[in-house]
Amino acid sequence: MRNIIRRAAALLASAAVLWGGSFPAAFAGEPYEVYNYDCWGEPIPSQAGYIAERAVSGTDLGTSPFSSPSDLFCGTDGTFYIADTGNNRIVAADSGLSSTVEIYDRFTMQDGSTTRLKAPTGVFVSPYNGYMYIADHDNSRVLVCDTQGSVEMEITKPDSEVYDRNRTFLPQKVIADKAGNVYVVLSNITTGAAMFSPDGVFTGFYGANRVQPTMQRIGDFFGRLFISEKKKARQMRNIPSGITSFDIDGDFIFTCSASSTQSTDTVKKLNAAGKNIFANMDVIFGDYTPVYDTSQNRLMAPAICDIDIAEDGNINCLDLTSGRVFQYDEDCGLLFITGAVSKQLGGFDQPAALESFGNDLYVLDSSKNTVTVFTETDFGSIVHKAAALHNDGRYDEAIGPWQEVLEYDGNYLRAYVGMASGLLRQGDYKGAMKYAKLAEASDIYNKAFEGYRMEWLRANFGIIAAVIAAAAVLLALTGKLRKNHRKAVTTEKKEG
């Protein structure tokens, strides 16, 4: 008897080993649990849209290790530029992140002298004129140079009445638009990005954040009416947090602000006039509920520290607090949440910058000194395909991909919205109502119901008309009968 039990146990154990052994192939082990939000804004387990493939360090690229790098940029040709802040250099790597193409640490000025970088924190290469823009933080300047390293222009602290003379000029991030205008995020300025014309003349500030109208702000406003000037000067001022980083996509500039206390204007989409297109959108970027940090005993609100617009228009936001990349489609619909704070591959310590190239995501960690490469999963590619069709307005074509998405993950909220929109477009009102209900999308349900009601009325018009006519006749008849009856009763009484 004991022998049999032992054999059975051995069999079970070996089966467990075999079964367990087959798992890692099916599920690449992320060091975190992948989740998404359901229609009630509550986190639920989901499938991964991106999987960490490898982490690339400086030595992997055939050069010395990075030292607290703070910016990553990917050119249109796929060349990666890493602002290696601690080593005072810009490292250019090939698109596969396998070897170094060039290291920029000394530049020739226009007068022939050489110059060195001091803690560069931002790098940008314009796809229009091919110039490289470097935010040379500790040298208080922005260098504009060609890819050979000869400086075309140097932008320093502007001598303008708009720019406060007492403030230093500390460029943090830099981008340039189609026309060659240069936008510089300054780490000590909260009034927006400094804007320079193509020839380096300061033209003003661009895209300042708004102050969040909290109860305290409103109270302060009324309190200020009664206090002296002296006291006012000592009081905390109502200043919005400045822009942390930005990215340019065609004519629009997307900015993000990493402030754990501010929740307005954390992500903005600015047009050429500096107007925020997302201003009236009811979207929370990052986690819906703050993360509780046990080590500091406080709630950590999301702090979006870098933003990247992918080629297909998706918005990737990097959250410093939770180490997560939140991917939104162009209409701010949440697609995927990737990453965590952890030591393993796929987690981050101090995420600093985010880029996308093709279907991959690249996250630079300034504490781990690596670039983590995330590749799209099968699930991710189907969702992207469906979302792209959906955002193009081709709802009916998106039905197929959305159905496939639901086969992977039956909790994926956007798929239900997509199905409802597609079926509504096709005129399948009943199906649209079903999916709209599952997506808690009452506006789509409203439209579908309108169509369904119309169809139902048309189909049953004959019966409805007949019923109404019958009811009218019946009412009229009973009314007459009652009148006659009453008359009869009264006459009877009189007679009696």
Added chain:
Amino acid sequence: MMDLTQAQWVKYAVTHPAEGFEDMRWKKSGSLKIAFFIVFLLFLSRIAVSRLYGFQFYATYDKIFNIMPYIIQSFVLFAVWVVGNWSVCTLLDGEGTMRNICIYSAYALIPFVAQSFITTLLSHFLIRDESVFIQIIQIIGTVWTVILLFSAIRSVHQYTFGKTVLAILLTIAAMLIMLFLLVLSMSLLQQVYIFLYTIYTEISYRVRV
């Protein structure tokens, strides 16, 4: 004259806001059974409005269903109203008994309850653009109930117009005080319960060791 059954009295009181309750008092009519049934319908209507409404108007949170808010919105609120009104009006020379206050107030709620059921039903046939019909019915039902309630309090206590207004305002104040005390005593009871439970666990651990 005015020989109506209890059910007919309900109809009469609701359709005659000015003197309906006056006549009811004169005839010493009104049934406590019907009054409780109406309050039960009020309870059902609260649930219907928040759970059975057409999806195009609002999406309900379907993950949990807690019956307590509905009980509080109907039974508790009504009971507090009746007790509050009785205690205030006893001091203000009101002639109403607790029984009559309960009956008359419940009868006055009928338009509001009816409005809730009708709008819930309509919300399954209308779309958002037509929500004005729902709003009209809601307003009519609510205003009608307010007028009836006013008339009920006036006739049950034989008050003048001004005194009725005063009595209603004082009743609302009394309701707030009572609810406050209720919450207070609830939390105190909870504290006592927790205290006793801790002692129980403590002793049970000692006994075991």
